[in-house]
Amino acid sequence: MKNFESQYNRWIDGSLSGPECEAFEAQLGDAERRAAADWTVVRAAMKEAAGEIRVAHPDFLNSRVLELIARAGRAEPRPARTFRLAWGGAACLALAVVLTAIFLPRGTPGPFSTTVVSAWAPGTSAGAFAAPGGRGAVIWIDAAAYIPAEESVR
Amino acid sequence: MRWLVAIVVLGLAVPARADDQIWSALLLATNEQPPRETPRALKNLAPSIKKIFGYNSLYVLGQKKRALQAGSDTWLVPSDAFFFEVAGVSQEPAHYQMWLNLYRGKELLLSTEARLARGAPLYIRGPQWGAGQLVLVLEVR
Numbered sequence: 428m429k430n431f432e433s434q435y436n437r438w439i440d441g442s443l444s445g446p447e448c449e450a451f452e453a454q455l456g457d458a459e460r461r462a463a464a465d466w467t468v469v470r471a472a473m474k475e476a477a478g479e480i481r482v483a484h485p486d487f488l489n490s491r492v493l494e495l496i497a498r499a500g501r502a503e504p505r506p507a508r509t510f511r512l513a514w515g516g517a518a519c520l521a522l523a524v525v526l527t528a529i530f531l532p533r534g535t536p537g538p539f540s541t542t543v544v545s546a547w548a549p550g551t552s553a554g555a556f557a558a559p560g561g562r563g564a565v566i567w568i569d570a571a572a573y574i575p576a577e578e579s580v581r
Numbered sequence: 582m583r584w585l586v587a588i589v590v591l592g593l594a595v596p597a598r599a600d601d602q603i604w605s606a607l608l609l610a611t612n613e614q615p616p617r618e619t620p621r622a623l624k625n626l627a628p629s630i631k632k633i634f635g636y637n638s639l640y641v642l643g644q645k646k647r648a649l650q651a652g653s654d655t656w657l658v659p660s661d662a663f664f665f666e667v668a669g670v671s672q673e674p675a676h677y678q679m680w681l682n683l684y685r686g687k688e689l690l691l692s693t694e695a696r697l698a699r700g701a702p703l704y705i706r707g708p709q710w711g712a713g714q715l716v717l718v719l720e721v722r
Contacts, residue, residue, distance in 0.1 A: 539675045539676070539698045539699075539701070540698055540701050541676070541695065541696060541697050541698050541701035541702065541703050542676075542695065542696045543693055543694075543695050543696075543703070544678075544693075544694040544695060544696065545693060545694045546691065546692075546693040546694075547691070547692045547693070548690060548691050548692075549689055549690075549692075553691055553693070555693075558629055558633060558702070558704060559629070559632060559633065560629065560632070561629055561701065562698060562700070562701035563629065563701045563702040563703060563704060564695070564701075564703050564704070565633055565703075565704045565705075565706070566691065566693060566703065566704070566705045566706065567706045568690065568691055568705065568706055568707065568708075571690065571706070571707055571708040571709070572708050573708060573709045573710075574708050574709065574710045574711075574715070575711065576710065576711025576712070578710075579661075579662065580607065580609075580642060580660060580662045580663065580710050580715060581607075581642050581643055581660050581661060581662065
């Protein structure tokens with residue numbers, strides 16, 4: 428059996444000599460013969476497909492391929508990379524400033540803002556709120572007395 | 582993001598200093614056509630004042646500047662008619678805390694406890710005077 432497999436493989440590879448091939452094929456049944464005939468066709472087609480690829484302008488193609496390889500292999504100059512990094516950093520900083528300006532709470536009292544702890548106006552009421560757009564504060568005396576224009580306030 | 586905001590706020594803010602002064606002013610806000618030119622003393626404050634109180638013209642009726650010292654009581658007299666009594670001044674790293682009493686003559690108009698940060702004004706809407714609005718301003722400078 429082992430001898431048959433060995434011969435079969437050699438027959439598939441086409442390495443059997445003429446008499447060996449005839450002796451081996453004489454052992455095969457009809458199914459094997461058909462398979463052998465199919466294999467012969469397939470092997471011929473594979474040999475043809477795996478044959479040498481013809482290129483119309485091989486020198487031009489080679490030069491293009493070499494040029495592409497050389498371009499890909501060339502390292503980017505260091506100053507250009509540094510310049511690009513610097514611009515990237517500056518852009519990020521500018522973005523941070525813009526976002527800060529957008530999201531910075533406005534009108535919300537902070538530690539460096541003027542704030543009113545309490546306000547009291549006799550006979551009326553007073554309210555307090557943060558000045559818009561800044562760090563200041565406003566005290567609003569409601570219904571403060573009206574002073575006629577004739578009276579001096581200076 | 583919060584750290585970034587904190588850094589920017591701290592960078593922009595100016596802490597209280599030993600030689601700080603407090604500026605007080607009595608202003609008249611009116612609506613006129615055409616609007617009056619803003620007095621030089623109010624160049625920085627005028628946009629906020631106009632926005633808050635809704636007037637387009639400002640007059641400085643009186644102003645005064647005094648040294649601000651922690652632990653000392655003082656009077657701020659921007660005009661003969663309106664003045665502030667300042668008491669209980671304490672200095673914090675970022676602001677001055679104080680009691681303020683606003684008088685018109687002998688009449689107490691307002692009593693307030695406030696924390697005044699440097700360069701952050703306190704605006705007080707006072708009485709109407711004729712066709713205008715009296716506004717008092719305090720600012721640590």
